[in-house]
Amino acid sequence: MALFLTFLKAFVVGGLICCVGQALLMHTQLTSARILVLFVVSGVALTALGLYKPLVDFAGAGATVPLLGFGYSLAMGAMQGARSSGLLGAVTGGLVRTAAGIASAVVFGLLAALLFKPHAKR
């Protein structure tokens, strides 16, 4: 039952965050690139203000999988870095914590470009 609840929370919170993005997509002329930038920066700001951590604790992947969660990781990394190694840690912390995601996206993207061809749309 607890397991089910974990999934339900991730599903609902993640879905709701996507609906915010959908609202921007349908009601404004923002392109998807702008929406992604907006979400990451908002994630950083919300985390810095201490507002996002509770949501992550509550919803797990529902809060970390949307791009807001990428901002959350960046901000958490920077703040942890500042705590452990001062100013230098504040600069490097964000990248350190997100390095796995960024590195894998770059490598997988490169491999995909070598392996796949673009498909015409129907």
Next chain:
Amino acid sequence: MSKTLKDPTHRRYNRMVKAMTPGSNYLQGYARAFWVGGLICAVGQLLSLFGEKILGLPEGSDAMFTSIALIFLGVLLTGLGVYDDIGRYAGAGSIVPITGFANSMASPAIEFRREGLVLGVGAKLFTVAGPVLVYGLSASIAAGVIYWLMGRLS
């Protein structure tokens, strides 16, 4: 756009355009974004659980495992030509999750492969990811520095 136009004819015309343009099907748009986005997050939850319980990854590493796995799935579905169809259906439901970020990197890289490996693939990989990293990283550094300053002052 909210900017008011000086020319009355243009103003009137733009109002007319707005009135005569059918809006998106909002309810359907939200419903699709909700369930697809929610599902991707639930898959993320499953992967994280899998990393923690089955692979026995330590705290923190399971989150990394989840991102890497989701990015892999996003890139794979992009390469197979499925992710754009999901995106057409779900909109933000598949743009906002990390898989959408992966899609935004892989799709221009695949598209511009024909322009070469350096200025095609290498540069275009970052058309969307570049700005995301520029502003995300800068914001995180700002947050870290402010956090550090506050620690100094108190």
Next chain:
Amino acid sequence: MMKQTIAFNHRLALRARASCVGPKEGKGPLGWCFDRVLKDDLLGQATWELAESEMLRQTVSLCLERGGLMPDQLELLASGDLLNQLMPSCFMARALGRPFMGLYGACSTFVEAMILCGVMIDGGYRNNAVCAASSHFCTAERQFRSPLELGTQRPPSAQWTATAAGAALMDTAKAPAAARLTHGTLGRVIDYEVTDANHMGAAMAPAVADTILAHFEDTGRDFRDYDRVITGDLGWIGRNLLRELLRERGVAVADEKLADCGASLFSQEQDPHAGGSGCGCVASVSCGYVLRKIEEGAWERVLLVASGALLSPTSSQQGQSIPGIAYAAALEADG
């Protein structure tokens, strides 16, 4: 001297026509009327751009063949497309090796080229000429919007760039032809400050209204003089806007007289949003359908009004509004 219209002095026969479309267009309501429907969007070429160029080359060649003209007898090739520096047209012209003029009028290019050919022949400078235009969904998408595999949603007002090409051969030979060009009305660039790049029908409708009214004023004609007034690529929404704009100027249009290439090429079920667009849309529908209708005697006189949204990735990114232009060609059954 008429304000914007050229009334041609000689009989300018549209001797032959050819059209070619992609697989999706071939499944549309007009699929039956095109000469060639591609099975593969890439035509066995290495890139989408070369594929578009090859599609255009095949269409022009077929048109010359139909007109009984050897390629080296062609005196002018006027062609355009949507891409930067007209790559498909230039590469096609490289393959054909005939005198070439590249034109850019966005989706209005085909009629712009037709008027240019008309002027060249009417003035006695050329004996024959081909006007042509092409567009390809995959080339336009990567230049103007986003990579093909990017998962994104477009609003209902967006239009679908057609993968299509059309070519028409014009000359002054005595032999009876299907149709002839009698008038060409040049467009003015009109901008009503529409900024939404996903709403090109709205950006172009004022230019179309302007050109239609100028044509009527210059020639003393009106809607009653035409069996059809066929606009290029306004789409379903843009067509309604045009009707409204004309009504505001006191010109009533009967619904069945007004048709739009973009609104005819696809059915709503094919999910092209507001309709088809692209240089190839007008070119293929004109050559596959409109000229056929005149040839078959269904229509006596048609006003073909092709419109173009003169935006570029640069102008959009710099936040500029979208200027529009429309060229009109009056076509009549020959003989």
